[in-house]
Structure formats: C-alpha cells, structure tokens
Amino acid sequence: MRDKLKIGFFYKEELNLYGDNGNIEALVYRASRRNIQVEVMEIDTETKMNSSNFTDINFIFMGGGPDSAQKNIYKDLISNKKEYLRDYIEAGGVSLFVCGAFQLMGKYYLSSDNSTLEGLNIFSLYTKHYGPKKPRCIGNTAGEISGRITQDPVFKNINRLDNYLVGFENHGGRTYLEDKEHLLSNVIKGHGNNSEDNTEGCIHLNSIGTYYHGPLLAKNPHLSDYLLAKALNTDTLEVLEDVLENKAHTASLKLKE
Amino acid sequence: MAVRLKHAGVNIEERNIVPSIASVVKELSKNKNIKEVIVLPNYSSMLDFRKVVLGRKIL
Structure with missing residues (x-):
C-alpha cells in the first residue's frame, strides 16, 4: 500500500463548474480522516510537466467549465499536457474527468456548425452538439454502476452503501462510446x-x-473510497462514519429528474 | 450542503438538517422572531428554493 495520496488537480481556476472542486475536498477529507498523507498539486496553463515532481502523482482530477474557460485551457492541454496524461492513464493511473474534461478525453467534439475540436484521444468516444434547438441534458440523475467496478474485489471490499451513483448533469454535447461495455x-x-x-x-x-x-465524490462515498483505494494500491480502508454522506446519496436517488 | 460543510470542518448536528426546502420554509415562517434568513444554495436547490418562495424556478 502506498502511504500518500498525491493529487494532480488540473485547471482548478478554469474548470470548476457546479463546485467540482468538491471532489478534491471529499477525497482529501476521506484520506485525512484515515491519517493518510495528502498533497494536492495544482496544475495550470503555466505548469511544465517535465519535473520529477509529477512522477509520483497517484490521482488526477479535471472538472468541467464553461465554453470560454475550456477554450482558455485547450491549447495548453493539447500542446503541453496530452503526453503526460496519456502516459499516466495508459499506465493504469487513477483519474476522474467530469463533464467538459470527460469530453476532452475523447477523440473529438463535433459542433453543430460541423467544426471539429480535437480531443486527447485517450477514451474511445466522441461528442456531438446538435445545436440550440436540441434541449440540453439538465437535471438530477442516477445510474447503476458498471459491473467492471461492482465486480472488482476492491469495490466489493470497500462498498458499504449500494451499487448506484447520483449526481446532477448539465451538458449540451451528446457523448457516444465506441464500446458501450x-x-x-x-x-x-x-x-x-x-x-x-x-x-x-x-x-x-x-x-x-x-x-x-454534485460534486460526484461528495454524494458517492463508495466511489470516493474505491478511487482512493485504487490510488493507494490497497483493497482495505478504515471504515468512516458516513451518516450524512449516505443520507445525501439516498435522498438524491429519490429526487425527480 | 451538509456534506460539503462537514468536509470543510463545520459540524452540523443531524437534528438541524431538514431535507425538504418546503419544510424549511414552513418551519421558518412559523417563527415570527426571524426577520432575515441567509440562503446559500447550490444551483439545483436554488431553482427549487425560488419555486417555493416565488412560485417559479426561473425569474
């Protein structure tokens, strides 16, 4: 087991829609409560990824942002961060990408005017925006977690809640997985x-x-602990008192769309 | 919100957490000594709060 959680927090100022930085707060809280050392490295457009400082990062987070903010970071992401992120992810590094960042990890983003924005081409997916006449995808949302996670012995060991995720979505682009599995x-x-x-x-x-x-990890403590355990390379974590987290999760499951 | 405050080190007693916005407004309106209430909503609860207080989500 690794004894330290070192988080690479990409574009904190630009990509922080709907309090996505709460994902970092949730992880830091859950690690700290277990006396696990935590360090958060903020990585922005000025950060050069060639330092040895970045080699021991074991969790990466990038959130969503408005179009203007995503434009501001796009060139830096493609030009200066792509290689690092690809190497990290393909080597099995643990990471979480929300909304705009999720789209950018795919192959491309096709706008309604047929212009294409290149993605990092790490996730096998693409995103399409059909224009203003197609309603945005907005509202409370819930889903049953993939067997890829629920059947993972780490999740089975960690999970003390259920097999569902809850959250809030607001996106204009529609994303299509090349392999729905x-x-x-x-x-x-x-x-x-x-x-x-x-x-x-x-x-x-x-x-x-x-x-x-939501933020995702605040409302889904089982997923938080799963990612934390994966990052630390362990299958056991001290059990925390999660009364509030579990209530928030369960109440969100019952919310209307 | 209670979870976010917990993560920020603010201890909220469970008896002070009311999960329904309508219930909060009802409780508050019973107390005539309360002159001002500060609301710190997230985006989705802001819309719901507007609906309860003003009758519509979007101004």
Missing part, C-alpha cells in the same frame, strides 16, 4: 451520455469520465 453506469434517471443509449460516463483502465456534477 466501457460505460460507468447504466442510466436509471436522467439523460446520461446522450439521452439515447442509457449509458453514462466511461471507464478506461483505472480512469473514469462522467457528466455527474
């Missing part, structure tokens, strides 16, 4: 990736992409 959850409530195929999010090795804001 890689979904994060099956949609129970809400739009999911595209309002069509009941998929939500994506799993690639130990990395997750999702449209769930």
Whole structure:
C-alpha cells in the first residue's frame, strides 16, 4: 500500500463548474480522516510537466467549465499536457474527468456548425452538439454502476452503501462510446451520455469520465473510497462514519429528474 | 450542503438538517422572531428554493 495520496488537480481556476472542486475536498477529507498523507498539486496553463515532481502523482482530477474557460485551457492541454496524461492513464493511473474534461478525453467534439475540436484521444468516444434547438441534458440523475467496478474485489471490499451513483448533469454535447461495455453506469434517471443509449460516463483502465456534477465524490462515498483505494494500491480502508454522506446519496436517488 | 460543510470542518448536528426546502420554509415562517434568513444554495436547490418562495424556478 502506498502511504500518500498525491493529487494532480488540473485547471482548478478554469474548470470548476457546479463546485467540482468538491471532489478534491471529499477525497482529501476521506484520506485525512484515515491519517493518510495528502498533497494536492495544482496544475495550470503555466505548469511544465517535465519535473520529477509529477512522477509520483497517484490521482488526477479535471472538472468541467464553461465554453470560454475550456477554450482558455485547450491549447495548453493539447500542446503541453496530452503526453503526460496519456502516459499516466495508459499506465493504469487513477483519474476522474467530469463533464467538459470527460469530453476532452475523447477523440473529438463535433459542433453543430460541423467544426471539429480535437480531443486527447485517450477514451474511445466522441461528442456531438446538435445545436440550440436540441434541449440540453439538465437535471438530477442516477445510474447503476458498471459491473467492471461492482465486480472488482476492491469495490466489493470497500462498498458499504449500494451499487448506484447520483449526481446532477448539465451538458449540451451528446457523448457516444465506441464500446458501450466501457460505460460507468447504466442510466436509471436522467439523460446520461446522450439521452439515447442509457449509458453514462466511461471507464478506461483505472480512469473514469462522467457528466455527474454534485460534486460526484461528495454524494458517492463508495466511489470516493474505491478511487482512493485504487490510488493507494490497497483493497482495505478504515471504515468512516458516513451518516450524512449516505443520507445525501439516498435522498438524491429519490429526487425527480 | 451538509456534506460539503462537514468536509470543510463545520459540524452540523443531524437534528438541524431538514431535507425538504418546503419544510424549511414552513418551519421558518412559523417563527415570527426571524426577520432575515441567509440562503446559500447550490444551483439545483436554488431553482427549487425560488419555486417555493416565488412560485417559479426561473425569474
């Protein structure tokens, strides 16, 4: 087991829609309560990824942002961060990408005017925006977690809640997985990736992409602990008192869309 | 919100957590000594709160 959680927090200032930084707060809280050392490295457009400082990062997070903020970081992401992220993810590094960041991990984003924005091409998916006449995907959402996670012995050992995820989604782009087996959850409530195929999010090795804001990890302590355990390379974590977290999760399951 | 406050080190007693916005407004309106209430909603609860207080979600 690794004795330290070192988080690479990408574009904290630009990509923090709907309090997505709460995902970091949740992870830091859950690690600290267990006396696990935590360090959060903020990585922005000025950060050069060639330092040895980045080699021992064991969790990466990137959230969602408005279009303007995503444009601000896009060039840096493609030019300066792509290689690091690809190497990290393909080596089995643990990471979480929400909304806009989830889309950017895919192959491309096709706008309604047919212009294409290149993605990092790490997740096998693409995103399409059909224009303003197609309603955005907005509302409370819930899904049943993929067997890729629920059947993982680490999750089985860690999970003391249920096999569901809850969150809040707000996206105009529709995302399509090239292989639906890689979904994060099956949609129970809400739009999911595209309002069509009941998929939500994506799993690639130990990395997750999702449209769930909430923040995701605050409302889903079982997923938080799963990612924490994966990052620390362990299958056991001290049990925390999660009365509030579990109530928030269960109440969110009952919310209307 | 209670979870976010917990993570930030603010201890909220469970008896002070009311899960329904309508119930909160009802309870508050019973207490005539309360002159001002500060609301710190997230996006989705802001819409629900507006609906309860103003009758519509979007202004």
